[in-house]
Amino acid sequence: MENPENVIEVRNLEINFHTYAGEVKAIRDVSFDLRKGETLAIVGESGSGKSVTTRSLMGLLAPNAEIKKGSIMFHGDDIIKKSEKEMQHIRGKDIAMIFQDPMTSLDPTMRIGMQIAEPLMKHKGLKKKEAIAQALEMLKLVGITNPEGRINDYPYQFSGGMRQRIVIAIALVCYPEVLIADEPTTALDVTIQAQILDLMKDLQNRIDTSIIFITHDLGVVAGMADRVAVMYAGKIVEYGTVDEIFFNPQHPYTWGLLNSMPTLDTEGGSLSAIPGTPPDLLDPPVGDAFAARSDYAMKIDTQQEPPFFKVSDTHYAATWLLHPDAPKVTPPAEIVRRQQKFAAMQKPEAPIKSDTKE
Amino acid sequence: MVENPNNIEINPGDFAPLDKQAGPDKEKIAAPSLTFGQDVWRRLKANKTAFVSFIVLLLLFLMAFGGQALYHHDPNAQAPKYANLPPKIPGVNIHGLNGHITQSGQDVDAYKQAGASSSVHYVLGTDYLGRDLLARIMYGTRISLEIALIATLIDLTIGVGLGILSGWKGGRVDIFIQRIIEILSSIPSLVVMVLMATAFTKTGMASIIAALALINWTTMARLTRAQTLQLKNQDFILAARTLGESAPKIAWKHLLPNLSSVIIIQTMFTIPNAIFFEAFLSYIGIGISSPQASLGTLISDGQKNFQFLPYQMWYPAAVLIILMLAFNLLGDGLRDAFDPKSKR
Amino acid sequence: MPDERKKILEVHHLKQYFNVGKKDEVRAVDDVSFDIYEGETFGLVGESGSGKTTCGRAIIRLYDPTDGEIIFNGKDISKLKGKKEMHEFRREMQMIFQDPYASLNPRMKVKDIVAEGIDIHGLAKDDADRTKQVEDLLETVGLNKDHSSRYPHEFSGGQRQRIGIARALAVEPKFIIADEPISALDVSIQAQVVNLMKELQVKQNLTYLFIAHDLSMVKYISDRIGVMHYGKILEIGPADEVYGHPLHDYTKSLISAVPVPDPEFERNRKQVAYDETAEMDGKKRRMVEIAPGHFVRAAEDEVAMYTQRAVDAGLITE
Ligand SMILES: Nc1ncnc2c1ncn2[C@@H]1O[C@H](COP(=O)(O)OP(=O)(O)OP(=O)(O)O)[C@@H](O)[C@H]1O
Numbered sequence A: 001m002e003n004p005e006n007v008i009e010v011r012n013l014e015i016n017f018h019t020y021a022g023e024v025k026a027i028r029d030v031s032f033d034l035r036k037g038e039t040l041a042i043v044g045e046s047g048s049g050k051s052v053t054t055r056s057l058m059g060l061l062a063p064n065a066e067i068k069k070g071s072i073m074f075h076g077d078d079i080i081k082k083s084e085k086e087m088q089h090i091r092g093k094d095i096a097m098i099f100q101d102p103m104t105s106l107d108p109t110m111r112i113g114m115q116i117a118e119p120l121m122k123h124k125g126l127k128k129k130e131a132i133a134q135a136l137e138m139l140k141l142v143g144i145t146n147p148e149g150r151i152n153d154y155p156y157q158f159s160g161g162m163r164q165r166i167v168i169a170i171a172l173v174c175y176p177e178v179l180i181a182d183e184p185t186t187a188l189d190v191t192i193q194a195q196i197l198d199l200m201k202d203l204q205n206r207i208d209t210s211i212i213f214i215t216h217d218l219g220v221v222a223g224m225a226d227r228v229a230v231m232y233a234g235k236i237v238e239y240g241t242v243d244e245i246f247f248n249p250q251h252p253y254t255w256g257l258l259n260s261m262p263t264l265d266t267e268g269g270s271l272s273a274i275p276g277t278p279p280d281l282l283d284p285p286v287g288d289a290f291a292a293r294s295d296y297a298m299k300i301d302t303q304q305e306p307p308f309f310k311v312s313d314t315h316y317a318a319t320w321l322l323h324p325d326a327p328k329v330t331p332p333a334e335i336v337r338r339q340q341k342f343a344a345m346q347k348p349e350a351p352i353k354s355d356t357k358e
Numbered sequence B: 001m002v003e004n005p006n007n008i009e010i011n012p013g014d015f016a017p018l019d020k021q022a023g024p025d026k027e028k029i030a031a032p033s034l035t036f037g038q039d040v041w042r043r044l045k046a047n048k049t050a051f052v053s054f055i056v057l058l059l060l061f062l063m064a065f066g067g068q069a070l071y072h073h074d075p076n077a078q079a080p081k082y083a084n085l086p087p088k089i090p091g092v093n094i095h096g097l098n099g100h101i102t103q104s105g106q107d108v109d110a111y112k113q114a115g116a117s118s119s120v121h122y123v124l125g126t127d128y129l130g131r132d133l134l135a136r137i138m139y140g141t142r143i144s145l146e147i148a149l150i151a152t153l154i155d156l157t158i159g160v161g162l163g164i165l166s167g168w169k170g171g172r173v174d175i176f177i178q179r180i181i182e183i184l185s186s187i188p189s190l191v192v193m194v195l196m197a198t199a200f201t202k203t204g205m206a207s208i209i210a211a212l213a214l215i216n217w218t219t220m221a222r223l224t225r226a227q228t229l230q231l232k233n234q235d236f237i238l239a240a241r242t243l244g245e246s247a248p249k250i251a252w253k254h255l256l257p258n259l260s261s262v263i264i265i266q267t268m269f270t271i272p273n274a275i276f277f278e279a280f281l282s283y284i285g286i287g288i289s290s291p292q293a294s295l296g297t298l299i300s301d302g303q304k305n306f307q308f309l310p311y312q313m314w315y316p317a318a319v320l321i322i323l324m325l326a327f328n329l330l331g332d333g334l335r336d337a338f339d340p341k342s343k344r
Numbered sequence C: 001m002p003d004e005r006k007k008i009l010e011v012h013h014l015k016q017y018f019n020v021g022k023k024d025e026v027r028a029v030d031d032v033s034f035d036i037y038e039g040e041t042f043g044l045v046g047e048s049g050s051g052k053t054t055c056g057r058a059i060i061r062l063y064d065p066t067d068g069e070i071i072f073n074g075k076d077i078s079k080l081k082g083k084k085e086m087h088e089f090r091r092e093m094q095m096i097f098q099d100p101y102a103s104l105n106p107r108m109k110v111k112d113i114v115a116e117g118i119d120i121h122g123l124a125k126d127d128a129d130r131t132k133q134v135e136d137l138l139e140t141v142g143l144n145k146d147h148s149s150r151y152p153h154e155f156s157g158g159q160r161q162r163i164g165i166a167r168a169l170a171v172e173p174k175f176i177i178a179d180e181p182i183s184a185l186d187v188s189i190q191a192q193v194v195n196l197m198k199e200l201q202v203k204q205n206l207t208y209l210f211i212a213h214d215l216s217m218v219k220y221i222s223d224r225i226g227v228m229h230y231g232k233i234l235e236i237g238p239a240d241e242v243y244g245h246p247l248h249d250y251t252k253s254l255i256s257a258v259p260v261p262d263p264e265f266e267r268n269r270k271q272v273a274y275d276e277t278a279e280m281d282g283k284k285r286r287m288v289e290i291a292p293g294h295f296v297r298a299a300e301d302e303v304a305m306y307t308q309r310a311v312d313a314g315l316i317t318e
């Protein structure tokens, strides 16, 4: 591993899907790290490849998927090279996953106590009694009231929010090093979502897991993430700390995303939507895939793919706008407002730092 | 991790703003357009077993309905002196197909024994009345298929109609139809057949078709009802209702097309059932009766001579088996092809 | 407060129960009253199962209301019986649905989906006119008219939602109920659809009932907001007021839970808990106008408390 703090290192991952219409180039050269104890949020439009990326970490890709290139290092081993049997050992124990729909990820015919205890018996070789005892602890931890009374209930006897807590309990019962949460709160109400997010943060502090959090709700990202990776059309186009992404974004797509949300002070007028639709990954465009929808597109965007330009030690963005020779552009007003806030936030510690590039 | 690249070749003018008008259409859809039917056909073709079954069925249908045009033999023409001749295909000298049979350990030319001229040859042999077996099989297959198809068509109409009605209306109509279905499906099919036979005074095509239709529509009705219940709360049906579409139109424009996959798959399983049931009835003698032929009567006739001339039963039985197998395999394949979950 | 504007819709004591008289009776909408003025957007928010969808469907008469009055353009439509009257009403009020995948018949071409209303109400003179109308509608919602003979599955979520909007617009309605029209869409696409809806509202003088659980979007698009909980409306008022100075505890709790795309704000967020037993003490409650145009569902002895809150928030002076 390049960095001892990294739990997972993904390098140059390329994944294609074979379909009748041709090859869908779903993941196109993705690299990222996951550090110990952090929450990395992956945001991006539907179809940008968030789920495919994380499924590849679990070895759970669809049968028509082909990993063309790259490596996924976990504890010095490449997950891609592991057999299904070895993966079964890792899944649920070292890397656990929470899915969007709490209805379908629980077995409707099995008591919830058993569902939580099962991974313990499978991975840790615990006896049923011990496992159930730990399951009870876990139920307490995720905030189910009267856990003793409810451990023998079936999933349908719980509300949606409670079910998602149980799903979290199952995922965390082996104290996995990595937790992948694929839109874990999208199906829930805001009030329940807030509770579940608090619960996840609280548990993370206690058992020191690293979380990969997938969502398209930027509000949730702002509250959960330490670092953010923005994906577009099968690529990461920008990554940095949560403050850097929200207050000093560099890629026009990130601008577009932040700008299309109404804020408390958005009054009248129209929202600034990103026009058009994402490119077809059967035939991804040359150059910057976002160019066709960007107001800031330049000629080079349609010819050469932008490399990552460094903004700070933790912040990189793949856009030609960061090239030293590129003309200076003024981002949308909302982004300028955010960047001013960023500059103000930086002041107390260091003297003003240029916020475009190093 | 990634450092600022410095080996990029930049040409003058590269950083000029892009002319948006010249750019590609933002809303353009690139993928080729596939209708639902084309999509199903594509997936069906990818499924080897189902596709082969489809071709086999096509050939069987051609043989049954168009075979007479090529093979001019009257299936009912009797030639007592040529009775029980084995298959003979000119130019083929394989035992079993060259007109020879083994009689008390000796190989004899049955055609010569019967005094047939060398121009006489029956491709699949003859039966105990000297009727051409191939012609009879073609004819029998046709009758079997006709019965199965007509019966299926009738139970399709009744089943789908009542199924949609039951699911859409709900309430008392639904309860009423459900009770009828329960009662009907609790009566053994043989009893229905016997009742039909008495009702029609004479057994034959009509009574079998009536019995089959009466028995089979309940399954179709159950399936369409369940599917209709699911569909009727779908947003696109609600949208049609808010636009003021009438119930019959909704059934025609929205329900039927979306029920079609269920209906087609179920049909693929109903037809072979009907074929088998007809064969069974004819075999036990309360279906089609001789001299009319169906696969059932042919097997029944052949069985009488099974010990000595097994081919008389093997050939019609083989056709029956292939027919049923092909329908079932095609049904399975269609189920996969229609299932969006197996979409690739 | 006497309002000069014309009320296009008045809902009085609407009740929509399911399985009436059986063990599993559900009071999905229970005594709900509100008005909607012509040309405005009325937002209806509330958590899952609070009865928003049911309320919308009762108003557009997909259900037969159990009780109450729905007065639309001066006519009580909750009692519409005749086929002809119903048919006319169907042109006046339309609906946009939540799920862009379920709301379009997968077996129909886009042009036939959009033309459905045109066909039903006989709005086209001939085939050429029908095609022209469909193409105009597709253009209105920003879709490429060359795609009109494609099937819904070939379009993305946002494009499908726009096809649904085109279908609703085809009959030139005055009033549109949008049931969570953007919940299933990506953030960037949500803005496209919301902008389109706003633009259409101005151009075609539409009135919207906008149902959603995303409060920030509702606040942005709505002129007034109603907050629903357990089949009842707890608070109604101008969007800014309800959002900025909520009077009811439930509204406060709901708003405090909305995630904001601002990490700094999120780090300091305080969520307000809500004790829902407070609603169920058996007291008789009704909508009381605490500040001008700002109603709260309150019992007699709670009015003073809410009034004080309004004074504290600067909504009224007293
Ligand atoms: N089994 C598959 N066969 C073909 N293409 C696939 C398959 N699975 C995913 N894809 C394609 O890969 C791309 C990325 O999909 P992915 O599910 O990762 O998107 P996502 O970012 O998770 O989106 P969402 O927000 O909708 O969940 C999409 O274009 C999708 O169509």
Ligand SMILES: Nc1ncnc2c1ncn2[C@@H]1O[C@H](COP(=O)(O)OP(=O)(O)OP(=O)(O)O)[C@@H](O)[C@H]1O
Binding pocket: C018, C019, C026, C027, C028, C046, C047, C048, C049, C050, C051, C052, C053, C054, C055, C213
């Ligand atoms: N046809 C029906 N029969 C019985 N109960 C129903 C029916 N439709 C809705 N309900 C119930 O009525 C209540 C209100 O449901 P409704 O769909 O109106 O809620 P909603 O506010 O739209 O929620 P969501 O945000 O989840 O869409 C729920 O408890 C629901 O289970």
Ligand SMILES: [Mg+2]
Binding pocket: A050, A051, A052, A182
């Ligand atoms: Mg996904």
Ligand SMILES: [Mg+2]
Binding pocket: C052, C053, C054
């Ligand atoms: Mg709803």
